[in-house]
Amino acid sequence: MxxxxxxxxxxxxxxQRSSSTVTRVEVAADRGVFMISVAAELASMHPQTLRxxxxxxxxxxxxxxxxxxxxxxxxxxxLRRIQAMTADLGLNLxxxxxxxxxxxxxxxxxxxxxELELQALQAKVRLAKELEEMxxxxxxxxxxxxxxxxxxxxxxxxPPFGLTSRxxxxxxxxxxxxxxxSSGS
Numbered sequence: 001m002x003x004x005x006x007x008x009x010x011x012x013x014x015x016q017r018s019s020s021t022v023t024r025v026e027v028a029a030d031r032g033v034f035m036i037s038v039a040a041e042l043a044s045m046h047p048q049t050l051r052x053x054x055x056x057x058x059x060x061x062x063x064x065x066x067x068x069x070x071x072x073x074x075x076x077x078x079l080r081r082i083q084a085m086t087a088d089l090g091l092n093l094x095x096x097x098x099x100x101x102x103x104x105x106x107x108x109x110x111x112x113x114x115e116l117e118l119q120a121l122q123a124k125v126r127l128a129k130e131l132e133e134m135x136x137x138x139x140x141x142x143x144x145x146x147x148x149x150x151x152x153x154x155x156x157x158x159p160p161f162g163l164t165s166r167x168x169x170x171x172x173x174x175x176x177x178x179x180x181x182s183s184g185s
Contacts, residue, residue, distance in 0.1 A: 032062030032070025039071035043079035
């Protein structure tokens with residue numbers, strides 16, 4: 001007997017598979033998405049503590065159009081850090097404020113240092129290029145000297161390029177040669 005092909009039936013099992021689909025949504029870390037009760041639960045705090053931190057200026061949640069506080073992932077991480085500083089390190093809220101201020105200054109300084117290092121590197125590259133251009137331009141103009149290194153008196157040097165000697169030098173030589181002839185006779 002030939003059996004008929006089985007058809008896939010949509011029973012309870014098929015429905016369970018389709019309902020277990022998980023959809024992930026990427027949200028910017030600084031976008032406010034959590035209401036105060038969810039943010040408090042994520043940070044393991046009471047919502048009133050979050051309100052107190054906001055009043056002290058330690059946290060600044062975004063606000064919806066209706067004025068509801070909306071906390072971001074970054075806000076929740078900051079709340080956890082504040083809690084760690086107060087609970088684990090024993091800092092009071094004034095100490096936490098100071099630590100956060102100093103961390104912000106440090107981050108600004110690091111950014112500034114990176115900018116300055118980049119500017120210094122760019123200047124170094126620019127100067128190296130300019131120096132190489134100068135060297136190239138001088139290579140065409142400069143010729144290495146490979147002449148004699150003997151010390152010679154200026155009056156004994158013949159004029160360059162086949163020029164006749166200057167009259168004052170000729171007189172000086174002539175006078176010297178006359179003196180030599182007269183002293184030799």
